Structures are given as structure tokens and as C-alpha cells.
Amino acid sequence: MGRHVVGVATDLPPGTNKILLLEGRSVGVFNVNGTYSALKNSCPHQGAPLCVGKVTGMTLPSNPGQYLYGREGEILRCPWHGWEFDITNGKSIFDPHKCLVKTYEVAVEADADAEETPSVETYTVKVEGAKLVVYI
Template sequence: MALYEAAAEADVPEGGRVIVTLEGRSIGVYRIDGEYYAIHNYCPHEGAELCKGHIHGTTLPSNVAEFEYGREGQIVRCPWHGWEFDIKSGRSLFSDKVRTRSYKVEVLGGMVYVAIGKD
């Protein structure tokens, strides 16, 4: 697996993202609570640029007629049809079978690197 320079740490705002192209792949690099995550900028539903979607939280398990909101800044919503994905894992919120690719991230010397290739 090769590491590719994606961005300087300072270029990825806390709670935000940058979208980069590495090895012909569009990838969103996110910063959540000081940690970095990377997912494929492609919604598996219809191919929208997923990482251009709104970053937000979601409702958590709760009692009937109660709504508990949480995971703020950890969910991205596809800008076309609203499909939601966990930024940390790439998993969809609605099905265990649907996901977008997630990439390992390393920070070295103030730069954020994304690992691409076989493990």
C-alpha cells in the first residue's frame, strides 16, 4: 500500500474537509475532533460527488417518541438524494450492505497522507 500526500494538516479545517485527486480517484479528507479520515467522493447510489454533501449528525437510538441527536460532524449526506454515510467508516446509515470506500490516513510532519492500494 502506498501513501500519497493529500493536504497539509492546516488545510483541512476542524469539522470540515478538502477534496483531492490521488491516483485518479476523487477523495474527501475530513478532520473530526483532530483526527483525519478519508472516503471516496462517490455515492454508490447514482454516482454523485458525495463529499460535497452536508456534514451533520444523526438521531441515536432512543425511546418511542423521543429523538436524541448525536454524532455531530460525523455524517455526510449525499447532495443528490440524501443518502447518509459515516465519514469514519464509509458505511451507510441505512444498510449494512451499502458503503463508500474509506481509506487509511496517516499524518507525518504536518502533512496528511492517504493510503491507496492493496494491504
């Protein structure tokens, strides 16, 4: 897969995502607590548009009678049948070793154009008749 600039990092704040078409593939890009992840927008179960599903958390291992909830914003639920996947690595919650969603590398790169260029103080110069005039 080639390199694709898909936007400015600040345009995708934590807890948001966007779906893009890259090289003919539908890809969801997510900001999970300041870390960016990208997943193929297709559930391995029946090909549902996975990345339009609900982003949520999950119950965590706990003692009997306790219900601990965590990982808010890290779990993506398929909109068709409710299968759940870890956005950060594409692994399914129910069978992380066999059922996965394709993931893609995401990087935040410095914008060379945005680097501060040194400036020089300038003044307006105007020719008035034969005189050279500088306005400060």
C-alpha cells in the same frame, strides 16, 4: 494506492474537508473532531459527488417520544438523494452491512524538515583592510 502528501494537518481544522484527485480518483479528506478520514467522492447509489454533501449528525436510538441527536460532524449526506454515510468508516446509515463507500487510510506523519535543528550562535565577520573584525 501510493503515498500522497496532501497538505499540513493544521490546514484542515476539525469540521472541515477538502476534495483531491489522487491517482485519477476523487477523494474527500475530512477532519472529524481531530481524526482524519478519507472517502471516495462517489455515492454508491448513483455516483453523485458525495463529498460535497452536507456534513451533519443524526438522531440516535431513544425511547418513544424522545429525540436524541448526536454524532454531529460524523455523518455525510449525499447531495443528490440524501443517502447518509458514516465518515469515519464509510458505512451507510440505512444498511451498514451492504452499502458502503470506499475508504482510504489517512496518517499524520511528522515532518522531518520541521524538526528543530540545533543552532549555533554566529557573529558577523568582516574584513576591513588587513584587519579581521568580529561584530558582537
